Amino acid sequence: MRAIASIVFGSALFLCFSFVATAQTSEASASLPATTPSEVSFKFDRVGLPVPHFTLRIHEDGTGTYQADQAEIPATPTSMRGQAAQHVDRPINLASGTVAKIFKEVRELNDFNVECASKAKNIADTGTKTLTYSGSDGSGSCVYNYSENKTVQSLTDIFLGIASTLDEGRKLEFLHRYDRLGLDAEINSFADEVKEGRAIELGTISPTLAAVADDTAVIQRVRLKAAKMLELAAEGSSH
Known part of the structure; x- marks a missing residue:
C-alpha cells in the first residue's frame, strides 16, 4: 500500500x-512584445493636380494600401460625362523585386533618419513628399520637396511610378465604361509612360487591363495593347 x-x-x-x-x-x-510588421509609406501633397493627395503604404511581404483624394473630372466632348471628386482606398500587392528594392533603399537611408530635403533655394514646387518607416528595428521619417540624395530620388520615382499606374487604372476604367473611343489615345499615352519607366507595377491594375483586353466591343489595337501590358505584368517586367 x-x-x-x-x-x-x-x-x-x-x-x-x-x-x-x-x-x-x-x-x-x-x-x-509582438513583432511590429515593417512598413514604408510615401505621402504626396500638391494642390491643383488631378490627384492632389495620396499615400502608399507597403509591407515587406508586398501587401499594402493606396489611399488618394481624386479631384473632380469634368465631362469631355466624347464622354459627355464627368466624375465627382472621390476618395480612393484600396489594397495592393507589389512584385517581390520592387518590394526588395524599396526596403533595401530604406535601410541604406537609415530608416529615413537622414536629411532628405535639398538646401538649394528657388526650387520649383513639385509637391510635398513624406517618407516614413516603422518596424521592430526602428522608425524614422523625412519630408522634402526635392532631394539631391540619389537613393531618395530612386524611392520617389518608384512610389510615383506606382501611383501613376494606379491613377491610370482608374482612367481606363472610366473610359471603358463611358467613352470607349477615348481608350485609344489614353492607352497609347500610358504605353509610353510604361516604356519610359514612369509607370510601373502593372500588376496592380491587371483586372482593369484584362477587362479591356477581353472586350470585343473595344477596337482591336487597344485590346492588343492591354493584352501586352498584362504579359509584362505577368513577367514582372513592368518595373
Whole structure:
C-alpha cells in the first residue's frame, strides 16, 4: 500500500510541476512584445493636380494600401460625362523585386533618419513628399520637396511610378465604361509612360487591363495593347 501511495503521490507531484511549468511558459510567451510588421509609406501633397493627395503604404511581404483624394473630372466632348471628386482606398500587392528594392533603399537611408530635403533655394514646387518607416528595428521619417540624395530620388520615382499606374487604372476604367473611343489615345499615352519607366507595377491594375483586353466591343489595337501590358505584368517586367 505504501508503494502504491508513493506512486500516486509522485504522479500528482509531477502533474503539478508540469502544470506550473506550462503556465509559466504561457505567461512568458504572452509577455513577449509582438513583432511590429515593417512598413514604408510615401505621402504626396500638391494642390491643383488631378490627384492632389495620396499615400502608399507597403509591407515587406508586398501587401499594402493606396489611399488618394481624386479631384473632380469634368465631362469631355466624347464622354459627355464627368466624375465627382472621390476618395480612393484600396489594397495592393507589389512584385517581390520592387518590394526588395524599396526596403533595401530604406535601410541604406537609415530608416529615413537622414536629411532628405535639398538646401538649394528657388526650387520649383513639385509637391510635398513624406517618407516614413516603422518596424521592430526602428522608425524614422523625412519630408522634402526635392532631394539631391540619389537613393531618395530612386524611392520617389518608384512610389510615383506606382501611383501613376494606379491613377491610370482608374482612367481606363472610366473610359471603358463611358467613352470607349477615348481608350485609344489614353492607352497609347500610358504605353509610353510604361516604356519610359514612369509607370510601373502593372500588376496592380491587371483586372482593369484584362477587362479591356477581353472586350470585343473595344477596337482591336487597344485590346492588343492591354493584352501586352498584362504579359509584362505577368513577367514582372513592368518595373
